[in-house]
Amino acid sequence: MKRMNYLLAGILIVSMLLGACVTTETPTAAPTNPPATQAPPAGGATDVAPTEATAPEPVIIKIGALYPLTGAVAATGIASKEAIEFAADIVNNSYPDLNLPLASEAGLPNLGGAKIEVIFADHQMDPEIGASETERLITEEQVVAIVGAYASSVTATASQAAERLGIPFVNAQSTSPGLTERGFQWYFRTTPHDGIFSELMFKFLTDMKETKGVDISTVVTIHENTLFGTDSSTTQQNFAGQYGFTVLEDIAYPHETADMTSEVAKLKADNPDVVLPTSYISDAILMIRTFKDQGYAPQAILAQGVGFTEGSFLPTVGKDGDYILSREVFAADLAEAKPLVGQVNELFMEKYGRELEGATARSFTALLVLAEAINRAGSTDPEAIRQALLATDIPADQLIMPWDGVRFDPVTHQNVLGTGIIVQAFDGAYHTVWPFDLATREIVWPYPAWSDR
Amino acid sequence: MTRRRQYLTPRRMFLVLFTAALIAFPLVVKQGSLHRLMILVFLYALLGEAWNILGGFTGQVSLGHAVYFGVGAYTSTLLLVKLGITPWVGMLAGGLVATILSQIIGYPCFRLRGHYFVIATIVLAELVQILFINWKWAGGAIGISLPLLPESWLNFEFNSSKLPYYYISLSLLATVVGATYLIVKSKAGFYFRAIKEDSDAARSLGINITGYKMLAMAISAFFTGVGGVFYAQFVLYVSPDNVLQFSLSTLAMLIPVLGGIGLLWGPVLGAFILIPMSEFTRIYLSGAGSAIDLVVYGLLIVLVAVFEPRGLLALPDRLRRGGRAR
């Protein structure tokens, strides 16, 4: 090896090193609030700027928001970001006609009308980045609380960082049940987790038995074998027992498999009344196609959301997606039973040109819950906010979610009033079919055979 | 030999300067995010350096190093979670377990040549990942979140500042680079390079090539495993798709190849370029999931491969014509 090379290596490396410092010294903000570098429509900057300008008032309260703004699930992340900015706008400005927490007054009354500023960070679905971005938000941006982080695996590490630094972490979307079993002091979860959803699914099935008199007793859980699928099927099997259903088999398959022949063959062999799939979109698509190819139609396909409810699922599979049932956290047609949903949805539509859906509605709600707690705390002291969150009790009629309200379990900090709905696909769109009092369409049962489509 | 002596001083100078710069860095630059960036650079430089021992010096291209990283991480984590053993012991254990596994993997793989070897390493890595996904006791697909312990050197957990992690990773890297330097200058190092150059000739000179390939694999796996343990303590979360992912295997190869394969400082240079590059392209170019950052990233890789396949350390050498790198 040449000595010269060492020398040049050295020079190069040192210059890299200095380069590293210099280049990021200046725009530290860049990673902080991607709005600056994001596409204009996202318009984080345009929203926040005026509030800062028109508010020489007492304080600006910084809240950190952690989402996947790039990469495979960026679309969801960006949408959530918009919903959070939207919620911040509702807090900071006065919307008297909305029956939402803090909507009527501008800012946080108990803190002298202080405005909240949301600082976004991108975690790219990487647990390591999630944790370090959380630390940066807390140590460098001095945020008083954090909302995030969509993916359960990232929430796991990010909430850990918040726990260590003693800052409240309000989790809007991660549904892995284990997250609230860690005995954390600073971690709060507004969304129901897969356990609650799984129970919901069996409540629904039981209700179908009792009110509609359908004859179902056996189920098969089929799930992709990463974190999400494994969690979901585990809880489903527990509840199946409790609600008197027999789980004939639990089929785990590798995520993004090229072929599902054997999986579906097993289903056919087991021949359950209800199939409970937990899948990401790619597998969901392949599963339905394989069902069709093999002409497989159980009494019902009842999915654990996600792959089956993701935006591009129904457009992709087209008519083949019809009559699939899925648990859902939110549906725009809730407006028919809950006018508030309609009002908020319209405002959101005209601002961002898209309807509210599961991810956005939950992000929106999480920020309101947090802001409401900060206001009640009347201070930005983390412990005070934590106490306020523990005392949170928001009634159902002040939420756009189909929940019975928001109240956190004193130990696990899971929202105990959260619940979901069951939707069914009709010509390329999902409609609420259960609980019956929120239903906008009459449920189609059993799942029609492929031959008579 | 004489040439060596006359070049010794500038090299020493640079080494001192470079080390000093790295030690001083976090004291000068106070940004946690940059500390983290440097920690990642050190960690991945370590991975590259470890890979380089097997892939660079001995010429056995492995695309399965994620296994050793992951097994290292899991070993220390399981020891901590199940038996409450401090990660410092876990670090040694992680390295050892990785080494043992490497011998089990190496034995069959070294009967294969060229691309058969590469594919075999990929396949075995995939296999191990799937096994961990389905291994409930080790957390299965959900993985393991490490318990939050009071911040201390014994617990190998620090939250008020990243400095301890910074200096631990830096000294780990320094140790590995130093060890590699000694190895390369030793009998084993000469044998590694001889095997890479021409295995028949090597055998004719009395070298037991399988034995020395296994040795290279063992050293490489040990360092990689140690890196995995550090990662587990740094992120406090291990799961099949963060510590066993294929991209770790590729990264371990890309870094030395970028910097200069089979050169002591290649991986260090590679990491100092690749990691910040991907971070900055992400921060400045990534808009709304357009993936333009990774487009640039991929493009840069192709360009380097096309214009200087021997790695960036070969550039100065190309300028001095004669192409005498490596």
Add this chain to the structure above:
Amino acid sequence: MPELSILPQMVLSGMLIGFIYALVSVGLTLIYGVMDIVNFAHGEFLMLAMYVAFWLYALIGLDPLLSLPVSVLALFVVGVLTYKLVIQRVLHAPMSAQIFATFGLMVLLQNGAQFLWSPDYHLIQEPLLAGRVEFLGLYAGKPQLFAAVGALLTTGIVYWFIERTETGRALQAVAEDREAAALMGVNSDRTFALAWGIGAACVGVAGALLANYYYIFPTVGTVFVLVAFVAVALGGFGSVPGALLAGVIIGIVEVLAGLFIGPAYKEVIVYILYMVVVLIRPQGLLGEW
């Protein structure tokens, strides 16, 4: 435990997907056989082919069946360009540098696709080929069946081309010994370009056939490429019949393993099978050192 009566059906289904694996692998093994380079961007070639089929369908309503020649041609060009722009320059570089290059290409193409066409999933809604055929108690999706036939034909043609034609022999000569071939007046550069063209064209066929029934998205290549690597190594690097055989074997093994051991382990079984085979025959089923 499913009863054995469905076994023939499972084997059939396994073969059908196996033929696709084979078709993807053939191009890979051909390129390897001629120039000892593994193309890590091979899966992305497949992805490109599928997008060609999709866009021709989405924009001018051309069915994948009819756009197949276009995909093949397009991919041939992609292959030649890849050789001219990238591979040619790393021909004499160490293996790791070659992997480095094709890996970079992989990242580039994957994310280029996401950048241009969004990460969304696409599926060709009403292809000419749809529905299923039934015969002696067995059934098969028409597109799958057609794909299998296409795979067989393509493999056959490639094999015939290599073994029987003048150019094919040139390919082999170059594969054997570049210098010697050069003396025989074979232009190895043109031959390499050709190998890449044909190799990519094979994936072009695969992509077009797959587009009939498989979903399309930027990283769809990764779903198939690892299997292809294994198939190529299992069949023997450079052996076209080997790739075909291995592809089909893997397809069948996957289905049966999924059925009897559990879908979560179907890949494990394939990998174990691979390791066992190469330990007994390090050169793969039909390969030679």
Add this chain to the structure above:
Amino acid sequence: MNQLQVSGLTKRFGGLTANLNIDVTVGDGEIVGLIGPNGAGKTTLFNCVAGIYRPEAGRVVFEGRDVTGWPPEKICRAGVARTFQIVKSFGQMTVLENVMVGAFLHNARSAAARATAMEVLEFTGLAEKQGMLARNLTIADKKRLELTRALATGPKFMMLDEAMAGLTPKETQEAVELIQALHDRGITILLVEHVMEVVMPISDRIVVLEYGQKIAEGEPAQIARDERVIKAYLGVEYRASS
């Protein structure tokens, strides 16, 4: 006593028989030339002894030990060094490093290995080129380097495969002198060549192969007179030149 004893050695490749029932003995301190037309099976025999091939039949005994079928590295450690017909130098390593690889066989520490390497480099006259990358050497120097490298393993017995093929007369002369010098170091030498001129003068004995079989063995003078050899291989031009 015979240092190397090959008896009844037979090696087949599929159909064709490369060596058939060959007996060769090399006495301690001898220089033996193994000659024969191309394809006579010289290199095959050579590789059977060196451990590259495992013979179907026959034994290879070195210093009383049966080394038949031993792997090359073990043969080397037994004291048998070899060079390759097509040079296999470690192109990316310097001349010194090349030789050190050989020297490490009996030196665990780099310093010792370097010393040994320098000593043999001086001996073979490559010392001043020690810093060059092997791949930048001339053919003659590459062959010389390979020989030096083999010598660095401290062999008792050296097998040189076409050590002089493709060299200019001057280079050939230097090579011959080097071989003599090796011999003077007390190393037994087996030369495989088909360039007659160089083998005849320096060899104590000559073994002639044709079509995989030994057709003659003896002192150069009598080999030169052997009709079969002349007919089979030498032809007229050797007589002319002698």
